[in-house]
Amino acid sequence: MDLFSELNDRLLFAVPKKGRLHEICLQFLKGADIQFHRKPRHDIALVKNHPIALVFLPAADIAKYVGGGRVDLGITGQDIIAETAASYGTATVAHDTNDTSNSSGSLSPTLDSVREVMPLNFGQCRLMVQTPVRSGIENVRDLIGKRIVTSFEALTRQFFTRLEAEALGVTVDTFREQHALKTTVEFVSGSVEAACALGLADGIVDLVESGETMRAAGLQAIDTIVESQAVLIANTRTRFPKLVNMIQSRIEGVIASRKFVYITYNIERDMLPKAKEITPGRQAPTINELVDSHWLAVSAMVLAKDVADVMDQLKTIGARDILVFNISNCRV
Numbered sequence: 133m134d135l136f137s138e139l140n141d142r143l144l145f146a147v148p149k150k151g152r153l154h155e156i157c158l159q160f161l162k163g164a165d166i167q168f169h170r171k172p173r174h175d176i177a178l179v180k181n182h183p184i185a186l187v188f189l190p191a192a193d194i195a196k197y198v199g200g201g202r203v204d205l206g207i208t209g210q211d212i213i214a215e216t217a218a219s220y221g222t223a224t225v226a227h228d229t230n231d232t233s234n235s236s237g238s239l240s241p242t243l244d245s246v247r248e249v250m251p252l253n254f255g256q257c258r259l260m261v262q263t264p265v266r267s268g269i270e271n272v273r274d275l276i277g278k279r280i281v282t283s284f285e286a287l288t289r290q291f292f293t294r295l296e297a298e299a300l301g302v303t304v305d306t307f308r309e310q311h312a313l314k315t316t317v318e319f320v321s322g323s324v325e326a327a328c329a330l331g332l333a334d335g336i337v338d339l340v341e342s343g344e345t346m347r348a349a350g351l352q353a354i355d356t357i358v359e360s361q362a363v364l365i366a367n368t369r370t371r372f373p374k375l376v377n378m379i380q381s382r383i384e385g386v387i388a389s390r391k392f393v394y395i396t397y398n399i400e401r402d403m404l405p406k407a408k409e410i411t412p413g414r415q416a417p418t419i420n421e422l423v424d425s426h427w428l429a430v431s432a433m434v435l436a437k438d439v440a441d442v443m444d445q446l447k448t449i450g451a452r453d454i455l456v457f458n459i460s461n462c463r464v
């Protein structure tokens with residue numbers, strides 16, 4: 133059977149083909165036991181153990197493909213969803229209609245049929261307005277009428293349209309009817325931070341995570357347009373709602389297993405109340421008697437980010453043999 137007829141009976145799942153989100157998406161697929169072999173230079177890979185095909189696409193295009201309907205599911209950033217919606221002139225992503233009829237298969241200019249299934253707890257960043265520190269511009273209003281360079285053209289235009297309307301004391305609709313945007317917004321596809329130093333821009337709109345890139349370019353953040361993280365999105369008219377649920381549940385398991393570690397330790401019986409306070413677990417800690425002893429063995433799930441602190445506290449109440457294990461997978 134050729135690839136095109138193979139794809140007909142499969143859920144299509146779009147995954148970023150490169151960049152910041154790619155590697156961690158592969159870890160999620162592995163954790164969810166979605167097995168595939170991607171041949172070199174192929175952007176479509178058939179999954180061996182489920183009727184799913186993975187489609188490797190630029191992160192920036194994934195919301196568009198899922199909105200178009202032929203791709204059922206995708207992982208991308210909320211910044212990209214917001215940019216795609218802004219470029220279509222729709223404010224947000226619509227929510228589930230429970231309509232599971234077949235989809236059109238076109239790249240239709242709407243995100244009405246895209247549902248945000250769940251946040252994925254990675255790819256956190258903010259889309260920020262930035263200016264050169266030495267320019268002294270710290271108020272976005274002072275950028276009105278100036279040149280802005282960005283990869284997020286639609287959101288930037290939307291932002292400055294609101295700003296200019298506000299400055300004139302009119303509604304956005306009135307502004308659109310009666311005025312032209314004074315601020316110049318220009319698109320570049322990458323290395324946005326270089327634009328000010330090159331004399332192409334008075335300010336930029338770009339993503340900030342640690343702020344290192346921004347500081348290295350002599351820039352400062354003066355406003356936030358969108359806060360973002362990676363999300364799982366689905367087309368509401370997918371033919372495969374059960375598979376979507378299965379993938380969601382498995383990815384939830386992967387997220388939980390990355391979020392928690394498993395701790396086990398021994399404690400004297402009279403210290404148990406304090407131990408329970410330090411490691412309450414998700415429901416309750418598991419407690420076992422140690423043979424012929426007044427010591428107990430306690431185990432519980434603990435937030436991975438808190439584990440060093442928890443171990444310190446357990447030590448102060450006399451816990452011994454404290455062991456911490458990574459969780460390779462779980463359903464919670």
Ligand SMILES: Nc1ncnc2c1ncn2[C@@H]1O[C@H](COP(=O)(O)OP(=O)(O)OP(=O)(O)O)[C@@H](O)[C@H]1O
Nearest residue numbers: 150151152153190191209211212255256257339341
């Ligand atoms: N510094 C960052 N920290 C966290 N998430 C980020 C960061 N930069 C980008 N992202 C997220 O990753 C998405 C894809 O950005 P990225 O720059 O990796 O895309 P790309 O253009 O496909 O890759 P490349 O930059 O390699 O060409 C962004 O839309 C955003 O959601």
Ligand SMILES: O=P(O)(O)OC[C@H]1O[C@H](OP(=O)(O)OP(=O)(O)O)[C@H](O)[C@@H]1O
Nearest residue numbers: 152322323339340341342343344345346
């Ligand atoms: O605040 P930071 O932690 O420094 O991260 C921000 C940088 O990360 C992204 O770019 P990326 O490195 O993915 O490359 P790009 O510029 O080619 O998109 C973004 O466009 C910033 O340049």
